Amino acid sequence: MKRRAFLQQASLAAVASYASIPSWAKTPSSSFTRSSTAEQVTAGLNLTGKTAVVTGCNSGIGFETMRVLALRGAHVIGTARTMEKGKAACGQVKGKATPVALELTDFASVVACANAIRAMNVNIDMLILNAGITLADWQQVNGIEKQFVVHHLGHFILTNRVLDRVIAAEQGRVVTVGSGNHRDAPEGGIQFDDLSGRGWHKKAYAHSKLANGLFSLELSQRLRNTRATSNCLSPGPVDTNIRRDLPASAFPPNLKTPAQGAATVCYVAAHPNLKHVTGEYFADCNPAQQSAYQTDRAMAAKLWEVSARLTRPYLI
Ligand SMILES: NC(=O)c1ccc[n+]([C@@H]2O[C@H](COP(=O)([O-])OP(=O)(O)OC[C@H]3O[C@@H](n4cnc5c(N)ncnc54)[C@H](OP(=O)(O)O)[C@@H]3O)[C@@H](O)[C@H]2O)c1
Numbered sequence: 001m002k003r004r005a006f007l008q009q010a011s012l013a014a015v016a017s018y019a020s021i022p023s024w025a026k027t028p029s030s031s032f033t034r035s036s037t038a039e040q041v042t043a044g045l046n047l048t049g050k051t052a053v054v055t056g057c058n059s060g061i062g063f064e065t066m067r068v069l070a071l072r073g074a075h076v077i078g079t080a081r082t083m084e085k086g087k088a089a090c091g092q093v094k095g096k097a098t099p100v101a102l103e104l105t106d107f108a109s110v111v112a113c114a115n116a117i118r119a120m121n122v123n124i125d126m127l128i129l130n131a132g133i134t135l136a137d138w139q140q141v142n143g144i145e146k147q148f149v150v151h152h153l154g155h156f157i158l159t160n161r162v163l164d165r166v167i168a169a170e171q172g173r174v175v176t177v178g179s180g181n182h183r184d185a186p187e188g189g190i191q192f193d194d195l196s197g198r199g200w201h202k203k204a205y206a207h208s209k210l211a212n213g214l215f216s217l218e219l220s221q222r223l224r225n226t227r228a229t230s231n232c233l234s235p236g237p238v239d240t241n242i243r244r245d246l247p248a249s250a251f252p253p254n255l256k257t258p259a260q261g262a263a264t265v266c267y268v269a270a271h272p273n274l275k276h277v278t279g280e281y282f283a284d285c286n287p288a289q290q291s292a293y294q295t296d297r298a299m300a301a302k303l304w305e306v307s308a309r310l311t312r313p314y315l316i
Helices: 003-019 060-071 083-091 107-119 146-168 180-184 201-222 258-270 297-314
Strands: 051-055 075-080 096-101 126-129 173-177 229-234 281-283
Touching (some): 051 146, 060 075, 060 096, 060 126, 060 258, 075 083, 083 096, 096 107, 107 146, 107 297, 126 146, 126 258, 146 201, 173 258, 180 201, 201 229, 201 297, 229 258, 258 281
Parallel strands (some): 051 075, 051 126, 075 096, 229 281
16 A cells, blocks of 8 residues: 555544544643642632522532632622522632522522523623422423423523623533433433423432433533633532431432532633533532433434423513
């Protein structure tokens, strides 16, 4: 074989084998680990002049994320279910933190929250969709399973209503706090034919976290001609209030502290390593494997369409 043809074939083979590597394996990795803390992963970063929105700022991972981003100089707009809770949380933070009320089951509250953020006239460098619940029983909001409403539909409205501010930022990032638990979603993935939870409510937390991952994936597609990115992450099992309604048997050993749980959130939100990374999924501050459902682009696109239909009166 002639030398040029050989080289061409070799480089084509290299391209083909690179293309067959899953995207998570090509995403830059870091030296941070499961035990790294949010302060450690942001050490040396100067976030002065940046604005972050953190939902669920009064507890657990959200509070620690707000605290550390503010410590690094960012202005954090922290949401809580009531203004009182938001004020109390923001008051404990060293740096600039502004409370806004947000009740994700009440879409009028989501609209009011978005309007309050817009009225601050700032670009959003980091939109961190963190607020969440785990329910041991079957609950619904207007006939739709409640965790899907809180984790996905509420955040879907909020994101859509402030997305232009994320796009306008120098390098805006939407960070969705998902879960490794997305792997336990019901057979078939998102239950488009019946979102009530009937027949699958025992897997409803996993279903809603799969929705988080698919939302993040579709958003990355929709942002592809902008500077903004969208990534999802699992904080890992963390010792927070979210476990308050669960039986002790649901507590895995060796839970992370909130400081460790907020590390991947802060890493994905602020670390310069990830400036050009979008549509990915992280755990322990590194790219991570996800289920086939969570990388299903057709399911992600359908979820966006269905969510837009369900929330139409509340979108811009
Ligand atoms: N902890 C873990 O092991 C773990 C594992 C994987 C993923 N995650 C994810 O991490 C995120 C943060 O959870 P966390 O562990 O830090 O729990 P957390 O300490 O219970 O904090 C959850 C936050 O979300 C808020 N929230 C709950 N329901 C809401 C609603 N309807 N509207 C607005 N805000 C609401 C809570 O407000 P209140 O304080 O008023 O209830 C609180 O501020 C969640 O998305 C969760 O799914 C956690």
